[in-house]
Amino acid sequence: xxxxxSEREGVVVLTTSGRFNMVSAPRMKARIDETVAAGNPxxxxxxxxxxxMDSSGLGALIGGLKTARQASGDLRIAAPGEQVVTVLRLTNxxxxxxxxxxxxxAVNGW
Amino acid sequence: xxxxxxxSASEEERVAAVRDLHLLDSPPEERFDRVVRLAxxxxxxPYVAVNLIDEDRQFTKAAAGDRFGPPSTSKPRAESLCSxxxxxxxxxxxxxxxxxxxWAGHPVTQEGSVGYYAxxxxxxxxxxxxxxxxxxxxxxxxxxxxxxxxxxxxxAGWVERELATGAELEQGAELQRRLLPRGIPDLPGWEMAxxxxxxxxxxxxxxxxxxxxxxxxxxVVLADVMxxxxxxxxxxxxxxxxxxxxxxxxxLSASVRRVADDMDEDLTExxxxxxxFAVRFDPADGTTEYVDAGHxxxxxxxxxxxxxxxxxxxxxxxxxxxxxxxxxxxxxxxEMLVILSDGFLDVHGDPDRVLEVVRAAAATDNDxxxxxxxxxxxxxxxxxxxxxxxxxxxxxxx
Numbered sequence: 001x002x003x004x005x006s007e008r009e010g011v012v013v014l015t016t017s018g019r020f021n022m023v024s025a026p027r028m029k030a031r032i033d034e035t036v037a038a039g040n041p042x043x044x045x046x047x048x049x050x051x052x053m054d055s056s057g058l059g060a061l062i063g064g065l066k067t068a069r070q071a072s073g074d075l076r077i078a079a080p081g082e083q084v085v086t087v088l089r090l091t092n093x094x095x096x097x098x099x100x101x102x103x104x105x106a107v108n109g110w
Numbered sequence: 111x112x113x114x115x116x117x118s119a120s121e122e123e124r125v126a127a128v129r130d131l132h133l134l135d136s137p138p139e140e141r142f143d144r145v146v147r148l149a150x151x152x153x154x155x156p157y158v159a160v161n162l163i164d165e166d167r168q169f170t171k172a173a174a175g176d177r178f179g180p181p182s183t184s185k186p187r188a189e190s191l192c193s194x195x196x197x198x199x200x201x202x203x204x205x206x207x208x209x210x211x212x213w214a215g216h217p218v219t220q221e222g223s224v225g226y227y228a229x230x231x232x233x234x235x236x237x238x239x240x241x242x243x244x245x246x247x248x249x250x251x252x253x254x255x256x257x258x259x260x261x262x263x264x265x266a267g268w269v270e271r272e273l274a275t276g277a278e279l280e281q282g283a284e285l286q287r288r289l290l291p292r293g294i295p296d297l298p299g300w301e302m303a304x305x306x307x308x309x310x311x312x313x314x315x316x317x318x319x320x321x322x323x324x325x326x327x328x329x330v331v332l333a334d335v336m337x338x339x340x341x342x343x344x345x346x347x348x349x350x351x352x353x354x355x356x357x358x359x360x361x362l363s364a365s366v367r368r369v370a371d372d373m374d375e376d377l378t379e380x381x382x383x384x385x386x387f388a389v390r391f392d393p394a395d396g397t398t399e400y401v402d403a404g405h406x407x408x409x410x411x412x413x414x415x416x417x418x419x420x421x422x423x424x425x426x427x428x429x430x431x432x433x434x435x436x437x438x439x440x441x442x443x444x445e446m447l448v449i450l451s452d453g454f455l456d457v458h459g460d461p462d463r464v465l466e467v468v469r470a471a472a473a474t475d476n477d478x479x480x481x482x483x484x485x486x487x488x489x490x491x492x493x494x495x496x497x498x499x500x501x502x503x504x505x506x507x508x
Contacts, residue, residue: 022338029381055334055336055383055385055452056336056337058336058383059336059337059381059382059383060381062381062383062427062428063378063381066378066429086460090404090406090407090455090461091385091404091405091406091424091425092402092403092404092406092421092422092423092424092425093404093424093425093428095422095424096424096428096429
């Protein structure tokens with residue numbers, strides 16, 4: 001999995017691509033934790049490049065969400081593909097990780 | 111010298127410890143291969159091996175160089191120098207085997223192709239010396255320096271950690287098996303069956319059932335802890351114990367909340383969560399209630415309908431304080447409840463497709479055990495590295 005970082009209007013955008021699974025999830029979680037620790041608790045994870053996400057990926061997003069909220073921020077996800085949406089819906093986690101259609105929408109709606 | 115072959119109690123324990131590693135006759139593994147390759151490079155010897163000493167043979171688990179026995183082969187223990195290296199705690203070093211009078215009668219000396227041998231004993235997690243990491247050269251060599259001795263010991267320590275990791279996974283698998291219920295409640299007019307097949311590494315799946323004495327309801331649960339290994343198995347054990355203990359005294363949703371509250375800290379700490387499907391039914395009339403905590407793969411299939419039992423509750427560990435409200439249902443005569451783990455989702459793609467497979471199995475077999483077995487077979491060996499777990503609860507027609 002590739003992770004690229006950028007910033008828009010005070011929100012850190014983490015753009016990901018590849019497979020979000022047991023191998024890459026710890027790296028993603030660490031990146032989110034570092035971002036929050038650096039004083040940026042408002043994070044958008046752009047999932048548009050993710051081909052596949054498993055439960056470890058979900059675990060990393062949930063963990064990241066908790067970390068961000070503890071720092072009075074939030075974690076939003078943008079542009080998930082069909083497989084990711086299915087996993088989110090099946091686990092009811094779309095209730096706390098509501099998918100935004102695009103990064104713009106996620107950032108604007110803050 | 112202690113622990114010569116031949117049946118002392120400690121030798122029996124030692125042999126048991128070797129076998130408990132479940133590495134004898136196993137194929138090569140990169141986690142060991144990389145250590146012997148590295149040792150070959152560091153010490154500049156033609157052959158390095160990880161040898162395990164069974165009762166009467168030496169099994170080569172990993173080897174770099176092809177001179178003295180390829181990986182995954184065995185030779186008689188009498189022809190093994192590692193078998194002697196494990197008799198002490200220190201590295202056994204023989205700089206010039208051919209001229210050393212102490213070794214003149216040994217079969218390896220007589221065979222003549224080994225000039226130098228150094229073997230650092232390897233310990234199993236319980237402390238038994240179960241093999242050695244050995245360096246072998248065709249020609250004699252100078253003795254290892256103090257620094258080289260320490261380096262060889264470090265590499266042996268690395269192998270020992272790999273041995274322990276494998277043992278931990280094995281213990282996790284055993285723990286996971288023990289979480290499963292052993293008996294099936296005897297319920298006239300009902301059949302129940304459950305299976306949990308572990309695929310590869312240990313996962314955190316389990317299922318359980320119990321009769322709640324004060325209401326007469328039967329409670330069934332299937333849960334999947336995100337993660338692998340001993341950690342996931344231990345979390346599963348905790349969840350099962352809390353849920354079993356609290357359920358006889360509490361409503362379904364209160365019991366789920368109790369598990370979620372008690373486990374939240376542990377789950378947050380290791381970044382895990384649990385999908386959990388719990389159901390209670392009254393065997394007298396089929397009245398049913400269920401909580402779907404993000405599990406999503408439970409189906410009610412019968413002559414008149416085939417539906418997914420969905421809910422909107424969060425998995426445990428995702429966010430505290432979800433109400434985990436139960437939803438009402440009824441299992442009618444001739445209908446069955448099928449709860450599956452997400453290993454099935456890996457194989458079949460989406461829940462609708464899983465439902466189709468469940469319907470087909472239900473139409474082919476007409477007993478709960480047969481249906482569970484058919485569904486497990488449909489998933490095993492396919493595109494999943496996840497556990498495959500299933501519970502079938504069937505209410506007989508009429």
